[in-house]
Amino acid sequence: MNKRKFSPRGKVWGKIKNNRLALLGASVILVLSLMAILGPMLTPFGPEEQSISERLLAPHSKHICGTDELGRDVFSRMLSGARVSLSVGFIAVIISSCIGIIIGAAAGYYGGRIDSVLMRFVDIMLSIPTLFLILILSVYLGPSIINVMVIIGLTGWMDLSRLIRAEFLSLKKREYVLAARVCGASDARIIFKHILPNALAPVFVSVIFGVGGAILAESGLSFLGLGVQPPDASWGSILASGKDYIERAWWMTVYPGLAIFITIMAYNLLGEGLRDALDPRLVE
Template sequence: MKRDALFWLSLSYIGLVVILAVFASHIAPYSPYEIDPNNILKPPNIHHLFGTDRLGRDVFSRVVYASRISMEVSFIAVGISTSIGVIYGAVSGYFGGWVDALMMRFVDVMLTFPVFFLILAVVVVLGPSIFNVMVVIGLTGWMGIARIVRAESLKIRELGYVQAAKLLNKSDIYILFRHIIPNCLSPVVVYATLGVGSAILAESALSFLGLGVQPPTASWGSILSEGKDVIEVAWWMSFFPGMVIFLTVISFTIIGEKLKK
């Protein structure tokens, strides 16, 4: 891993995005809401690195501030899905038998639904907002983690230290949280890393369709959506946020794939 340049390049890029998100107010040269009628649809230049939009707002500043929204939504959504998946899978594998069969059939049913269209339907019902996007993405992305943890739990429950804990009359909850779950987390970290990229894509797609983060708050998807109407005369409005989404997702994917090995 130390000699893998692609891994460290991806990790460095993600670190840069996180720094942009945390210190957006210090890094962005302009306010993301600052309207300048004298600089409408200006191409990239020394004063506006990513050009300006239809209201004269600096696209670079909006992309920087949007990194905060996209990172927040994706990390919280993955945190929700990981928490649900780990607990659900650990309980299913630990108890086994009819409990396991029933719980896994529910997972199979959930997996039959196209995830993005399920997210889309729920967001339409609940209404577009940052909170709803985070919760909905989190509640529809736990099934894969649950299956991974369930497989690990089936193996771990047969190991000596778990059997010893049962002989000592330790409670099931104690065994689950002290022995089963902590020893299932290695593959979960890999899956969660890959899940961050998927969550960013889902949030960007919802914002692009107008069902995610609402104006004037900037997100990568909403900036991309604003650019599609003027792409013939202002290519930079679609190119730069699109490139940031691409690089961020591919970086998380590379990190997850490298951690698998």
């Protein structure tokens, strides 16, 4: 009889452990992250190393994903692209989670006029097509990887803020919040120390889905030339340069496309598994 089994944390882990798809997603994410971190150690070629004599070579033992129009190794470029994509994913989600949590918490906790104003702002943000907003902002701010992170972060917090608001609306009425106030705790202390830890379940799920979404958005932007700039590589920009050679060199589009597909899929599987595990209404 181990005690962990009965703790909420143990229960969540138990449910994830039995969800094969979520485990698959988690291991894919782990492998991808390791590959991104180890990057240069896994390949003899630098991502920007050109070799005119070896242009557009099909995949073979030396270049396992072939080479591009400048004779660069596609696998090496994808590894360095993975760093870009994954870091954009994480940093954008950190930005959007912070905004989402603060706005949602303030709206749910204070209620009244503050709530109305903040939630109408959310409605406005949601009614602007995100891709449009991203395009306009990135043209305005100029293409750079930092801008991409900030832009994706600034446009992706609305759903989370609604979730957090809903959690706060119900949690703020709990007696332990009153008990904390009776102990002399300030509003900030109650929001961040007493209520937020109880509202974190949806945040975890939204963060996992958010990383996938942000990677997808970054690929799209880079594909359109608004993300990372050459000679730096990201999955989207490799895809973009490959589309001109799609008839002669399928490997330049198929491999980065697969990388994007597998990554997003992995995050979605893990996200769904986590959501099922954290939702107390779903009992097996």
